[in-house]
Amino acid sequence: MVSALKVEFHFDFGSPNAYLAERVLPQIEQRTGVKFDYVPVLLGGVYKATNNLSPGESLRGIRNKPEYHALETRRFIRRHNITNFHTNPFFPVNTLMLMRGAVAAQFENMFEPYFRAAYHHMWEAPKKMDDPQVFRDAFILSGIDIDRLIARAQQDDVKKKLIANTADAVERGSFGSPTFFVGKEMFFGKDQLRDVEEEIVEQTRAALKIA
Template structure:
Protein backbone atom coordinates (compact mmCIF):
# COMPACT_ATOMS: atom_id res chain seq x y z
CA UNK A 1 0.00 0.00 0.00
CA UNK A 2 1.37 3.42 -0.95
CA UNK A 3 2.05 5.85 1.88
CA UNK A 4 1.17 9.53 1.93
CA UNK A 5 1.85 12.42 4.27
CA UNK A 6 -0.35 15.49 4.45
CA UNK A 7 1.72 18.67 4.38
CA UNK A 8 0.00 21.91 5.43
CA UNK A 9 1.90 25.03 4.45
CA UNK A 10 1.96 28.68 3.45
CA UNK A 11 4.76 30.40 1.54
CA UNK A 12 4.91 33.03 4.29
CA UNK A 13 6.56 30.43 6.52
CA UNK A 14 10.31 29.89 6.14
CA UNK A 15 10.00 26.95 8.51
CA UNK A 16 7.71 25.32 5.94
CA UNK A 17 10.36 25.94 3.29
CA UNK A 18 13.02 24.22 5.37
CA UNK A 19 10.65 21.38 6.19
CA UNK A 20 9.72 20.72 2.60
CA UNK A 21 13.34 20.48 1.46
CA UNK A 22 14.05 17.86 4.10
CA UNK A 23 10.68 16.14 3.81
CA UNK A 24 11.29 15.38 0.15
CA UNK A 25 14.46 13.52 1.14
CA UNK A 26 12.60 11.60 3.83
CA UNK A 27 9.83 10.68 1.39
CA UNK A 28 12.40 9.37 -1.10
CA UNK A 29 13.90 7.16 1.60
CA UNK A 30 10.54 5.86 2.79
CA UNK A 31 8.64 5.66 -0.49
CA UNK A 32 6.11 8.25 0.62
CA UNK A 33 4.06 10.68 -1.47
CA UNK A 34 3.40 14.21 -0.22
CA UNK A 35 -0.22 15.32 -0.24
CA UNK A 36 0.10 19.10 -0.44
CA UNK A 37 -2.38 21.16 1.59
CA UNK A 38 -2.09 24.89 0.80
CA UNK A 39 -3.66 27.17 3.41
CA UNK A 40 -3.51 30.74 4.65
CA UNK A 41 -1.52 30.78 7.86
CA UNK A 42 -3.11 34.02 8.99
CA UNK A 43 -6.55 32.43 8.67
CA UNK A 44 -5.44 29.45 10.73
CA UNK A 45 -3.99 31.75 13.39
CA UNK A 46 -7.28 33.62 13.58
CA UNK A 47 -9.35 30.44 13.79
CA UNK A 48 -7.19 28.98 16.56
CA UNK A 49 -6.55 32.17 18.52
CA UNK A 50 -2.85 31.86 17.74
CA UNK A 51 -0.43 34.69 16.94
CA UNK A 52 2.57 34.96 14.64
CA UNK A 53 6.01 34.66 16.31
CA UNK A 54 6.92 38.08 14.92
CA UNK A 55 4.42 39.62 17.36
CA UNK A 56 6.60 38.50 20.29
CA UNK A 57 9.84 40.52 19.94
CA UNK A 58 12.07 38.25 22.05
CA UNK A 59 10.79 35.14 20.28
CA UNK A 60 11.21 36.73 16.85
CA UNK A 61 14.82 37.69 17.59
CA UNK A 62 15.57 34.08 18.54
CA UNK A 63 13.71 32.66 15.53
CA UNK A 64 15.69 34.81 13.10
CA UNK A 65 18.91 33.33 14.49
CA UNK A 66 17.48 29.82 14.49
CA UNK A 67 16.33 30.08 10.87
CA UNK A 68 19.81 31.16 9.77
CA UNK A 69 21.36 28.36 11.82
CA UNK A 70 18.99 25.77 10.34
CA UNK A 71 19.63 26.90 6.76
CA UNK A 72 23.39 26.77 7.26
CA UNK A 73 23.31 23.34 8.91
CA UNK A 74 21.23 21.72 6.18
CA UNK A 75 22.78 23.64 3.29
CA UNK A 76 19.50 25.28 2.28
CA UNK A 77 19.70 28.58 0.33
CA UNK A 78 18.08 31.21 2.54
CA UNK A 79 17.78 34.92 3.17
CA UNK A 80 15.55 36.70 5.64
CA UNK A 81 13.00 38.30 3.33
CA UNK A 82 13.15 42.11 3.68
CA UNK A 83 9.46 42.30 2.70
CA UNK A 84 8.28 40.05 5.55
CA UNK A 85 5.39 40.03 6.42
CA UNK A 86 4.06 39.92 2.83
CA UNK A 87 0.71 38.71 1.54
CA UNK A 88 0.64 35.20 0.06
CA UNK A 89 -3.05 35.09 -0.89
CA UNK A 90 -2.43 35.08 -4.63
CA UNK A 91 0.54 32.74 -4.41
CA UNK A 92 -1.46 30.25 -2.33
CA UNK A 93 -4.40 30.45 -4.73
CA UNK A 94 -1.88 29.64 -7.43
CA UNK A 95 -0.80 26.58 -5.48
CA UNK A 96 -4.33 25.22 -5.69
CA UNK A 97 -4.30 25.82 -9.44
CA UNK A 98 -0.94 24.03 -9.67
CA UNK A 99 -2.36 21.01 -7.83
CA UNK A 100 -5.18 20.83 -10.37
CA UNK A 101 -2.57 20.90 -13.15
CA UNK A 102 -0.28 18.32 -11.50
CA UNK A 103 2.51 20.92 -11.31
CA UNK A 104 2.59 21.59 -7.60
CA UNK A 105 6.16 20.39 -7.02
CA UNK A 106 7.68 22.87 -9.45
CA UNK A 107 5.29 25.60 -8.36
CA UNK A 108 6.24 25.22 -4.69
CA UNK A 109 9.91 25.23 -5.61
CA UNK A 110 9.53 28.46 -7.57
CA UNK A 111 7.61 30.26 -4.83
CA UNK A 112 9.83 29.18 -1.95
CA UNK A 113 12.95 29.98 -3.96
CA UNK A 114 11.65 33.46 -4.71
CA UNK A 115 10.50 34.19 -1.16
CA UNK A 116 13.20 32.65 1.00
CA UNK A 117 16.28 32.28 -1.18
CA UNK A 118 15.93 35.47 -3.21
CA UNK A 119 13.97 37.63 -0.77
CA UNK A 120 11.26 38.66 -3.22
CA UNK A 121 7.88 40.14 -2.35
CA UNK A 122 5.24 37.58 -3.36
CA UNK A 123 2.48 40.09 -2.65
CA UNK A 124 3.57 41.99 -5.77
CA UNK A 125 1.75 40.95 -8.94
CA UNK A 126 4.81 41.88 -10.99
CA UNK A 127 7.06 39.68 -8.85
CA UNK A 128 4.59 36.82 -9.05
CA UNK A 129 4.38 37.11 -12.84
CA UNK A 130 8.16 37.23 -13.18
CA UNK A 131 8.60 34.24 -10.86
CA UNK A 132 6.03 32.20 -12.78
CA UNK A 133 7.53 33.00 -16.17
CA UNK A 134 11.06 32.19 -15.04
CA UNK A 135 9.84 28.85 -13.68
CA UNK A 136 8.29 27.88 -17.00
CA UNK A 137 4.67 28.67 -16.24
CA UNK A 138 2.34 30.72 -18.41
CA UNK A 139 1.90 33.60 -15.98
CA UNK A 140 -1.18 34.94 -17.80
CA UNK A 141 -2.92 31.60 -17.35
CA UNK A 142 -2.09 31.39 -13.66
CA UNK A 143 -2.97 35.01 -12.90
CA UNK A 144 -6.34 34.57 -14.60
CA UNK A 145 -6.97 31.31 -12.74
CA UNK A 146 -6.44 32.83 -9.30
CA UNK A 147 -9.21 35.36 -9.93
CA UNK A 148 -11.80 32.62 -10.44
CA UNK A 149 -14.40 32.37 -7.64
CA UNK A 150 -13.89 28.61 -7.28
CA UNK A 151 -10.16 29.04 -6.68
CA UNK A 152 -10.75 31.81 -4.14
CA UNK A 153 -13.31 29.67 -2.33
CA UNK A 154 -11.05 26.62 -2.44
CA UNK A 155 -8.38 28.48 -0.46
CA UNK A 156 -10.93 29.61 2.11
CA UNK A 157 -12.21 26.05 2.40
CA UNK A 158 -8.75 24.51 2.67
CA UNK A 159 -7.85 26.95 5.44
CA UNK A 160 -11.05 26.17 7.34
CA UNK A 161 -10.47 22.43 6.94
CA UNK A 162 -6.92 22.79 8.24
CA UNK A 163 -8.12 24.56 11.37
CA UNK A 164 -10.89 22.00 11.87
CA UNK A 165 -8.29 19.22 11.75
CA UNK A 166 -6.29 20.87 14.51
CA UNK A 167 -3.68 22.72 12.50
CA UNK A 168 -2.47 25.80 14.39
CA UNK A 169 0.71 26.73 12.52
CA UNK A 170 3.03 25.83 9.67
CA UNK A 171 4.42 23.48 8.73
CA UNK A 172 2.03 20.85 10.01
CA UNK A 173 2.19 17.25 8.85
CA UNK A 174 -0.08 14.28 9.33
CA UNK A 175 1.00 10.66 9.10
CA UNK A 176 -2.36 8.96 9.24
CA UNK A 177 -4.16 10.73 12.09
CA UNK A 178 -0.97 11.67 13.95
CA UNK A 179 -0.11 15.36 13.84
CA UNK A 180 3.44 16.70 13.72
CA UNK A 181 4.16 20.43 13.93
CA UNK A 182 7.36 22.22 12.99
CA UNK A 183 10.38 21.70 10.79
CA UNK A 184 12.24 20.46 13.88
CA UNK A 185 9.95 17.42 14.22
CA UNK A 186 10.92 15.73 10.97
CA UNK A 187 12.86 13.01 12.79
CA UNK A 188 9.57 11.96 14.36
CA UNK A 189 7.87 12.09 10.97
CA UNK A 190 10.49 9.81 9.47
CA UNK A 191 10.18 7.42 12.38
CA UNK A 192 6.40 7.25 11.88
CA UNK A 193 6.82 6.58 8.16
CA UNK A 194 9.48 3.93 8.81
CA UNK A 195 7.20 2.24 11.35
CA UNK A 196 4.56 2.02 8.61
CA UNK A 197 7.08 0.24 6.39
CA UNK A 198 7.92 -2.25 9.11
CA UNK A 199 4.33 -2.82 10.23
Protein backbone atom coordinates in the same frame (compact mmCIF):
# COMPACT_ATOMS: atom_id res chain seq x y z
CA MET B 1 -2.60 -5.70 0.24
CA VAL B 2 -1.31 -2.77 2.32
CA SER B 3 -3.03 0.55 1.71
CA ALA B 4 -0.72 3.48 1.02
CA LEU B 5 0.07 5.63 4.06
CA LYS B 6 -1.21 9.19 3.66
CA VAL B 7 1.45 11.73 4.62
CA GLU B 8 0.75 15.45 4.24
CA PHE B 9 2.77 18.66 4.26
CA HIS B 10 0.56 21.70 4.95
CA PHE B 11 2.32 24.85 3.82
CA ASP B 12 2.03 28.55 3.16
CA PHE B 13 4.74 30.24 1.09
CA GLY B 14 4.91 33.02 3.69
CA SER B 15 6.43 30.72 6.32
CA PRO B 16 10.23 30.56 6.22
CA ASN B 17 10.12 27.52 8.48
CA ALA B 18 7.89 25.72 5.99
CA TYR B 19 10.42 26.52 3.26
CA LEU B 20 13.28 25.15 5.36
CA ALA B 21 11.34 22.03 6.34
CA GLU B 22 10.38 21.28 2.76
CA ARG B 23 14.03 21.22 1.73
CA VAL B 24 14.43 18.12 3.92
CA LEU B 25 11.36 16.21 2.70
CA PRO B 26 13.01 14.60 -0.36
CA GLN B 27 15.51 12.91 1.95
CA ILE B 28 12.69 11.49 4.09
CA GLU B 29 10.87 10.33 0.97
CA GLN B 30 14.00 8.58 -0.27
CA ARG B 31 14.63 6.81 3.05
CA THR B 32 11.02 5.76 3.70
CA GLY B 33 9.54 5.32 0.23
CA VAL B 34 6.58 7.61 0.97
CA LYS B 35 5.48 10.63 -1.04
CA PHE B 36 4.24 13.70 0.80
CA ASP B 37 0.98 15.27 -0.35
CA TYR B 38 1.53 19.03 -0.57
CA VAL B 39 -1.53 20.84 0.81
CA PRO B 40 -1.77 24.63 0.33
CA VAL B 41 -3.36 26.46 3.26
CA LEU B 42 -3.75 30.15 4.01
CA LEU B 43 -1.70 30.78 7.12
CA GLY B 44 -3.52 34.02 7.90
CA GLY B 45 -6.75 32.05 7.93
CA VAL B 46 -5.25 29.45 10.25
CA TYR B 47 -4.06 32.16 12.63
CA LYS B 48 -7.44 33.87 12.61
CA ALA B 49 -9.35 30.64 13.23
CA THR B 50 -7.08 29.62 16.12
CA ASN B 51 -6.39 33.07 17.61
CA ASN B 52 -2.70 32.40 17.03
CA LEU B 53 0.07 34.90 16.32
CA SER B 54 2.93 34.73 13.85
CA PRO B 55 6.40 34.12 15.37
CA GLY B 56 7.33 37.72 14.57
CA GLU B 57 4.43 38.96 16.67
CA SER B 58 4.67 36.41 19.46
CA LEU B 59 8.42 36.95 19.95
CA ARG B 60 8.28 40.74 19.92
CA GLY B 61 9.46 42.29 23.17
CA ILE B 62 10.60 39.01 24.73
CA ARG B 63 14.15 39.01 26.03
CA ASN B 64 16.49 36.26 24.71
CA LYS B 65 13.82 34.16 22.96
CA PRO B 66 14.09 35.82 19.48
CA GLU B 67 17.86 35.40 19.61
CA TYR B 68 17.52 31.73 20.47
CA HIS B 69 14.93 31.30 17.71
CA ALA B 70 17.43 32.74 15.22
CA LEU B 71 20.19 30.49 16.58
CA GLU B 72 18.00 27.41 16.20
CA THR B 73 17.28 28.39 12.60
CA ARG B 74 20.99 28.76 11.83
CA ARG B 75 21.62 25.33 13.33
CA PHE B 76 18.89 23.77 11.19
CA ILE B 77 20.29 25.40 8.05
CA ARG B 78 23.80 24.18 8.85
CA ARG B 79 22.66 20.67 9.77
CA HIS B 80 20.85 20.20 6.48
CA ASN B 81 23.38 22.10 4.34
CA ILE B 82 20.84 24.61 3.03
CA THR B 83 22.91 27.19 1.19
CA ASN B 84 20.49 29.37 -0.75
CA PHE B 85 18.03 30.58 1.91
CA HIS B 86 17.75 34.34 2.38
CA THR B 87 15.52 36.36 4.69
CA ASN B 88 12.86 38.18 2.71
CA PRO B 89 13.31 41.93 3.37
CA PHE B 90 9.63 42.52 2.59
CA PHE B 91 8.44 40.03 5.22
CA PRO B 92 5.65 39.60 6.15
CA VAL B 93 4.19 39.15 2.68
CA ASN B 94 0.46 38.74 2.07
CA THR B 95 0.30 35.30 0.46
CA LEU B 96 -3.30 35.17 -0.78
CA MET B 97 -2.26 35.46 -4.45
CA LEU B 98 0.51 32.93 -4.00
CA MET B 99 -1.66 30.36 -2.25
CA ARG B 100 -4.58 30.66 -4.66
CA GLY B 101 -1.98 30.26 -7.39
CA ALA B 102 -0.78 27.05 -5.75
CA VAL B 103 -4.29 25.58 -5.78
CA ALA B 104 -4.80 26.72 -9.36
CA ALA B 105 -1.49 25.13 -10.32
CA GLN B 106 -2.60 21.83 -8.77
CA PHE B 107 -5.83 21.97 -10.77
CA GLU B 108 -3.92 22.76 -13.96
CA ASN B 109 -1.16 20.15 -13.47
CA MET B 110 1.45 22.90 -13.13
CA PHE B 111 2.14 22.53 -9.42
CA GLU B 112 5.78 21.43 -9.31
CA PRO B 113 7.24 24.27 -11.43
CA TYR B 114 4.93 26.82 -9.79
CA PHE B 115 5.85 25.62 -6.30
CA ARG B 116 9.59 25.77 -6.97
CA ALA B 117 9.32 29.21 -8.56
CA ALA B 118 7.23 30.58 -5.69
CA TYR B 119 9.72 29.41 -3.07
CA HIS B 120 12.62 30.71 -5.16
CA HIS B 121 11.15 34.21 -5.34
CA MET B 122 10.12 34.21 -1.67
CA TRP B 123 13.19 32.75 0.06
CA GLU B 124 16.07 32.30 -2.40
CA ALA B 125 15.92 35.49 -4.49
CA PRO B 126 13.39 37.26 -2.26
CA LYS B 127 10.91 39.74 -3.69
CA LYS B 128 7.77 41.56 -2.61
CA MET B 129 5.48 38.85 -3.89
CA ASP B 130 2.27 40.52 -2.78
CA ASP B 131 2.85 43.25 -5.36
CA PRO B 132 0.85 42.12 -8.44
CA GLN B 133 3.42 43.36 -10.94
CA VAL B 134 6.37 41.89 -9.04
CA PHE B 135 4.41 38.65 -8.70
CA ARG B 136 3.71 38.43 -12.43
CA ASP B 137 7.22 39.41 -13.51
CA ALA B 138 8.80 36.89 -11.14
CA PHE B 139 6.84 33.93 -12.49
CA ILE B 140 7.39 35.00 -16.08
CA LEU B 141 11.11 35.07 -15.31
CA SER B 142 10.78 31.46 -14.12
CA GLY B 143 9.02 30.40 -17.31
CA ILE B 144 5.58 29.94 -15.72
CA ASP B 145 2.41 30.68 -17.73
CA ILE B 146 1.32 32.90 -14.88
CA ASP B 147 -1.45 34.71 -16.73
CA ARG B 148 -3.20 31.37 -17.12
CA LEU B 149 -2.86 30.70 -13.39
CA ILE B 150 -3.90 34.21 -12.38
CA ALA B 151 -7.11 33.78 -14.36
CA ARG B 152 -7.67 30.29 -12.96
CA ALA B 153 -7.07 31.50 -9.41
CA GLN B 154 -10.04 33.87 -9.67
CA GLN B 155 -12.49 31.03 -10.21
CA ASP B 156 -14.72 29.95 -7.36
CA ASP B 157 -13.54 26.34 -7.19
CA VAL B 158 -9.97 27.49 -6.51
CA LYS B 159 -11.03 29.98 -3.85
CA LYS B 160 -13.30 27.41 -2.19
CA LYS B 161 -10.60 24.74 -2.23
CA LEU B 162 -8.11 26.98 -0.42
CA ILE B 163 -10.74 27.88 2.15
CA ALA B 164 -11.64 24.20 2.58
CA ASN B 165 -7.99 23.15 2.95
CA THR B 166 -7.48 25.80 5.62
CA ALA B 167 -10.65 24.96 7.54
CA ASP B 168 -9.89 21.23 7.39
CA ALA B 169 -6.36 21.79 8.69
CA VAL B 170 -7.68 23.74 11.68
CA GLU B 171 -10.37 21.15 12.33
CA ARG B 172 -7.70 18.46 12.46
CA GLY B 173 -5.60 20.40 14.95
CA SER B 174 -3.40 22.74 12.92
CA PHE B 175 -2.46 26.16 14.29
CA GLY B 176 0.48 27.16 12.06
CA SER B 177 2.91 26.17 9.33
CA PRO B 178 4.61 23.85 8.64
CA THR B 179 2.23 21.17 9.82
CA PHE B 180 2.58 17.50 8.95
CA PHE B 181 0.09 14.66 9.15
CA VAL B 182 1.19 11.03 9.14
CA GLY B 183 -2.11 9.26 8.91
CA LYS B 184 -4.04 10.87 11.75
CA GLU B 185 -0.95 11.91 13.73
CA MET B 186 -0.11 15.64 13.56
CA PHE B 187 3.33 17.23 13.94
CA PHE B 188 4.13 20.94 13.95
CA GLY B 189 7.34 22.69 13.01
CA LYS B 190 10.55 21.92 11.17
CA ASP B 191 12.14 20.53 14.32
CA GLN B 192 9.67 17.64 14.36
CA LEU B 193 10.90 16.12 11.10
CA ARG B 194 12.76 13.32 12.89
CA ASP B 195 9.53 12.41 14.68
CA VAL B 196 7.63 12.63 11.39
CA GLU B 197 10.02 10.14 9.82
CA GLU B 198 9.89 7.81 12.82
CA GLU B 199 6.08 7.85 12.71
CA ILE B 200 6.11 7.03 8.99
CA VAL B 201 8.37 4.04 9.64
CA GLU B 202 6.29 2.89 12.62
CA GLN B 203 2.95 3.12 10.81
CA THR B 204 4.37 1.42 7.72
CA ARG B 205 5.68 -1.49 9.81
CA ALA B 206 2.35 -1.79 11.65
CA ALA B 207 0.46 -1.90 8.36
CA LEU B 208 2.75 -4.63 7.03
CA LYS B 209 2.21 -6.74 10.16
CA ILE B 210 -1.56 -6.43 9.83
CA ALA B 211 -1.36 -7.41 6.17
